Amino acid sequence: MxxxxxxxxxxxxxxxxxxxxxxxxxxxxxxxxxxxxxxxxxxxxxxxxxxxxxxxxxxxxxxxxxxxxxxxxxxxxxxxxxxxxLVDSRLRNWKSDLLAGTIDPATARRAGEILGRCHANSAGRTDLATRFDDRRYFLELRIEPFFEHVAVKKPEIAGLIRDVAHRMLSRRQALVHGDFSPKNILADGGDVVILDFEVTHWGDPRFDVAFCLAHLMLKSAVADAPLNMVPAIRAFLHAYSLNGPSLIDRDLAQVTACLLLARLHGKSPVDYLDRVDTGRIEAKASDLLAMQHPPQVSDFMLPELSK
The missing domain is CATH 3.30.200.20 (Phosphorylase Kinase; domain 1)
Structure with a gap:
C-alpha cells in the first residue's frame, strides 16, 4: 500500500x-x-x-x-x-504564471467556460442538491475565516459583511466549487484542469465567480510588478456569461468586495501580500460593497487599468 x-x-x-x-x-x-x-x-x-x-x-x-x-x-x-x-506536466499552475507576468486570456476564457457550464448544468439537479447539501466545510473554511473574521477586524463595516454573507447563504442554486482560484487551476493556454474540491457544496454560484475575480484583481495590484489583468478579467467574465447563469449583479459585486477584504485581513491572506498595493484594493472593495446597481465588467478592474 x-x-x-x-x-x-x-x-x-x-x-x-x-x-x-x-x-x-x-x-x-x-x-x-x-x-x-x-x-x-x-x-x-x-x-x-x-x-x-x-x-x-x-x-x-x-x-x-x-x-x-x-x-x-x-x-x-x-x-x-x-x-x-498526476496531471500532464505541460500544464502549469495558473497563479504562478500570472505572478510571473504570463497572462493568457485563453486560460481565463476556458476557466470561465468550465465554471459557467458546471453551474448551468447543475442547476435544478435535485440529486446534487441532496448529495452536497452539507455546508459545514464551507462554513468552517470560508464563512468563518473570510467573512466573520474580517467583520470582527473591521467593525465599521461588520454589518455590511455579515449581511452579504447571510444573503449569499440564503441562495442555493447550483453546485459550487468553493475554491475556484488561479492556484487551483493547471493550464496550458485553453487546456485547463481544475483542482481542490474539498469545500464543494450546493449554494450560490456567485461565490465561485467572485472568488476567482478577487484573485485576478489582487494580482493586478502587485505594486513591484504591475500586471495588466484586464484581458484575463474580461475573458473570464465573458466566457462565464455565455455558458453560465445570469448573475453579474449587485450581489456578485458585494461578495467580491468581501473576498477582496478577506485576502487582506482574513485568516488566510494571499501569500504575496507584502507586494500588494493594499490601498487600491481597500478602495475598490469599498466601492463594490457600497454598490446599489448592477455592475459593469469595468467595475471589477482597478481604476488605473480600466481605461
Missing amino acids: VELEQGTPLEGGVASDVRVVQTADGPIVVKKALAKLKVAADWFSDPARSMIEVAAIEAFGDLGGRETVPEIVWVRPEDNSFAMR
Whole structure:
C-alpha cells in the first residue's frame, strides 16, 4: 500500500498534505486532509471533508468534462486520503504564471467556460442538491475565516459583511466549487484542469465567480510588478456569461468586495501580500460593497487599468 510519507511534498496549499508518489503505474498525487490548517491563526476543519472532495471531482467531471478534473486512482476513507493521476506536466499552475507576468486570456476564457457550464448544468439537479447539501466545510473554511473574521477586524463595516454573507447563504442554486482560484487551476493556454474540491457544496454560484475575480484583481495590484489583468478579467467574465447563469449583479459585486477584504485581513491572506498595493484594493472593495446597481465588467478592474 502506498504511504504518504513516501512521496515528495507539493507546496501551495494550507488545508492538506499533498505529495507526489512514484508507483509502478506511474506518478500519482496523494492528498490527505489536515485537521488544523497550515496558517498562523487557529483554523480547524474535520478532515472527513476529503470524501466530499472525491465525490465533487466525479460530479464536476460529469458536468464540465472529464478532461477538466483529475483522474481518481484510489480512495482511503479510513485515513481521509485519496490518490489522483498526476496531471500532464505541460500544464502549469495558473497563479504562478500570472505572478510571473504570463497572462493568457485563453486560460481565463476556458476557466470561465468550465465554471459557467458546471453551474448551468447543475442547476435544478435535485440529486446534487441532496448529495452536497452539507455546508459545514464551507462554513468552517470560508464563512468563518473570510467573512466573520474580517467583520470582527473591521467593525465599521461588520454589518455590511455579515449581511452579504447571510444573503449569499440564503441562495442555493447550483453546485459550487468553493475554491475556484488561479492556484487551483493547471493550464496550458485553453487546456485547463481544475483542482481542490474539498469545500464543494450546493449554494450560490456567485461565490465561485467572485472568488476567482478577487484573485485576478489582487494580482493586478502587485505594486513591484504591475500586471495588466484586464484581458484575463474580461475573458473570464465573458466566457462565464455565455455558458453560465445570469448573475453579474449587485450581489456578485458585494461578495467580491468581501473576498477582496478577506485576502487582506482574513485568516488566510494571499501569500504575496507584502507586494500588494493594499490601498487600491481597500478602495475598490469599498466601492463594490457600497454598490446599489448592477455592475459593469469595468467595475471589477482597478481604476488605473480600466481605461
